[in-house]
Amino acid sequence: MRTKMALNVFDHDEYRPPVWKSYLYQLQQEAPHPRRVTCTREVDNRPKYYGREYHGMISREEADNLLSQAEGSYLIRESQRQPGTYTLALRFGNQTRNFRLYHDGKHFVGEKRFESIHDLVTDGLITLYIETKAAEYIAKMTINPIYEHVGYTTLNQEPTLKKHLAHSSDATDGPASAKDDCNTEERVPQCRAESRTSSEELTSLVRRATLRESDLAPKYEKVHNFKVHTFRGPHWCEYCANFMWGLIAQGVKCADCGLNVHKQCSKVVPNDCQPDLRHVKKVYSCDLTTLVKAHNTKRPMVVDMCIQEIEARGLQSEGLYRISGFSELIEDVKLAFDRDGEKADISSNAYEDINIITGALKLYFRELPIPLITYDAYPRFIETAKITDPEKRLESLHEALKLLPPAHCETMRYLMAHLKRVTEYEKENLMTSENLGIVFGPTLMRAPELDAMTALNDIRYQRLVVETLITNEDVLF
Secondary structure, three states, X not given: OOOXXXXXXXXXXXXXXXXXXXXXXXXXXXXXXXXXXXXXXXXXXXXXXXXXXXXXXXXXXXXXXHHOOOOOEEEEEEOOOOOOOEEEEEEEOOEEEEEEEEEOOOEEOOOOOEOOHHHHHHHHHHHHHHHHXXXXXXXXXXXXXXXXXXXXXXXXXXXXXXXXXXXXXXXOOOOHHHHHHHOOOOOOHHHHHHOXXXXXXXXXXXXXXXXXXXXXXXXXXXXXXXXXXXXXXXXXXXXXXXXXXXXXXXXXXXXXXXOEEOHHHHOOOOOEOOOOOOOOOOOOOOOHHHXXXXXXXXXXXXXXXXXXXXXXXXXXXXXXXXXXXXXXXXXHHHHHHHHHXXXXXXXXXXXXXXXXXXXXXXXXXXOOOOOXXXXXXXXXXXXXXXXXXXXXXXXXXXXXXXXXXXXXXHHHHHHHHHHHHHHOOHHHHOOOHHHHHHHHHHHHEOOOOOOHHHHXXXXXXXXXXXHHHHHOHHHHO
C-alpha cells in the first residue's frame, strides 16, 4: 500500500511521496569492476603518478592481447605515435577502448578529475555500461518528471515535515525486460536514506509538498544556480526521480535552494528556485532575487530598513547621499546585515551619523553581482537616455523597465519613490534630482564589459537615466 497524505497545497492536490526509480541504480550495481593488468617487467622512465598498470611504450595490438581476458581490464601505455603522451586502454563490450590520459595533479580523460586511476576506471565503466544499456531510457528521462507533480520549495517548517515523511514502493521504471531482470520491487530508496542524515532525507521535493504558500509571498521567478556536485552515497534526481550514477560529479546542485538533479535535467527544470536560508549565507553581494525569495520579502530588507531609517531622521540632512560616512562604520553596518539580517540595529543609538546609513545603502547596490539595472537591460537604458524628445524618452524608459526582473523593478520603484521624497526637501538637503542622478547613476548601472572610454562616456547617460526615473517616478511606476 502506498502511504497517502492529504495536504492543502497546489490546488489541494493530494500529495504522494515520490517513487525513486531503481533501474539505473541496479545497472550501476551490474557494471563491470576494474581489473588492473600489472606489468611484470621493469619499465624505464615510468611517470611517478602511475603504478604497475603502466606498461611503457607498447602497441595497440599488444595492449589488446593483454586486455582480452576479462571485461573491465585496463592498463596505461605510452603512445608510439606521440611519445610523451599516455593512453588508458580499457576493455569494455568485448573490445579495447583507448582514451588520451592526462594528469595535472589529478587524473582525467574528460571533464571529471580523479585522485586515482582506479576511481577513474570505475567511474568510466559505470558510465559506459549505463549509457550503453539504457541509452534510450536516459534520452527519455525528462518526460513525465515527478517534479511536475510534486515540485519543491525551501525547508522552513522542518518540525512539520518530519511528521509527514513517508516512503513509497511499487516503482514503475525502466524497460519491461529490465524490470523483470532487475527485481525493481526492492525498495532501493531505503539505501539512499541510510546513506544520509535525517536532515538530508528531507528532499527539496518533500519540502514543497509540505509547505503552504503564503498569500503575501512575492511571485518572483528565479533561475536555479546549478553547480556540478559530487554526492556522497546513492542519490536520486529530484526532477526525474532516476538514480544519479557515477563516483563523482554525478549531477548538479542548486547553490541557492539545494535542488539535486542530473545535468541534462537541469536544462528543463522550471525557473522556480526557492532559496533556502541555509544556503544563502549573506545579504551583501547576494543576487537580489535570491535574497528576497530566501527571506520571502518583496524587496531586500537592507533597502527597506535603510530607507525607513533615512526618512525617519535624515531627509533634511545637507548633502544627503552626496556626503560619505566613515568607511569603517559603513562596513560595520554591512557586517551587521550579513550577520543579523532584519534584526540588524541601524538606529541612531547605533549610528548617529545618517551618512553611514546612506553609505551602507549605496554599498549594497554597488556590491550586487547583477546591478539593479541589469547587464542585459543596460544597453536599452543607455539608448533611452540618448533620445532628445522628452515624451519619446519617457515612453522608451517605460519599455526599458519591463526588461528588469520583477524583484529588481519593485526595488527600483521603491527606491525612486524615496529619492523623489528626498528632492522634496531640496531647500534643506540641497539634493536635486540631477545631483541624485550623479550619485546613483554609476551605483545602479554598470557597463557590461565595455572598454574604459565607452564606460566613461556612459556616465552622463547613467546620470540622465536616474534623474528621469526620479522626476517621473509617479508616471513610470
